[in-house]
Amino acid sequence: MRKLIMISIYNKAGIGDTLIVMLDNSEPKEQNFEKKQDVVRIFKEETNQTVGYNFFNSSKFIAIEGTGQVLLSKEHINSLNEAIALAGFSDTLESDESPKFVIGEVKECVAHPDSDHLSITQTEVDNGEMIQIVCGASNIAQGQKVVVAKVGALMPNGMAIWDGELRGEPSHGMICSARELNLTGVPEQKGILVLPDSAVTGEQFQLN
Secondary structure, three states: OEEEOOEEEEOHHHHOOEEEEEOOOOOHHHEEEEEEOOEEEEEEOOOOOEEEEEEEOHHHOOOOOOOEEOOOOHHHHHHHHHHHHHHOOOOEEEOOOOOOEEEEEEEEEEEOOOOOOOEEEEEEEEOOEEEEEEEOOOOOOOOOEEEEEEOOOEOOOOOEOOOEEEOOEEEOEEEOOOOOOOOOOOOOOOOOOEEOOOOOOOOEOOOO
16 A cells, blocks of 8 residues: 655654654544554554554664654655565555645635635646635735645644645645744735745745
């Protein structure tokens, strides 16, 4: 069974030498786990679907730089897959090195049919790639350049971005405000952060 790595987190000072890999969204009450050696598989108890892995003593497997959400290379993934196989689990992780915070352009923005404050956008995030995002900001409008947290992003406050649904409409990411991005040195504005027209669609957006 192949799994796309969505969010990988490492915080040695906070939780020790443990790499957390989240593959899908699930509530803790839905989960169970099994531990073999230093590898813990987390799964939905009802369906047995794997939703994550924890790697204890992770420095035995890979060297990680940074704290918080970390980008795992193909070499990292190969080493983790070896650890998974040696522990006796059957999943195979896949690397995803694409940026998760990017500049998007709102190509279409219409009112949500079942809400008086939500809008449904079609937002370009890279060279013609369009995603639907439901947005609650009052200042969202067609033609804007915005910051998109794609599925797989980890917000500065620790919230993970997953595929979701708002009032019956699919939403595949988040259009962000400066506050949500924890940005400093930018003008305060209500609602989402609107970038200059010169911002390049698809480019990675660097957080402070």
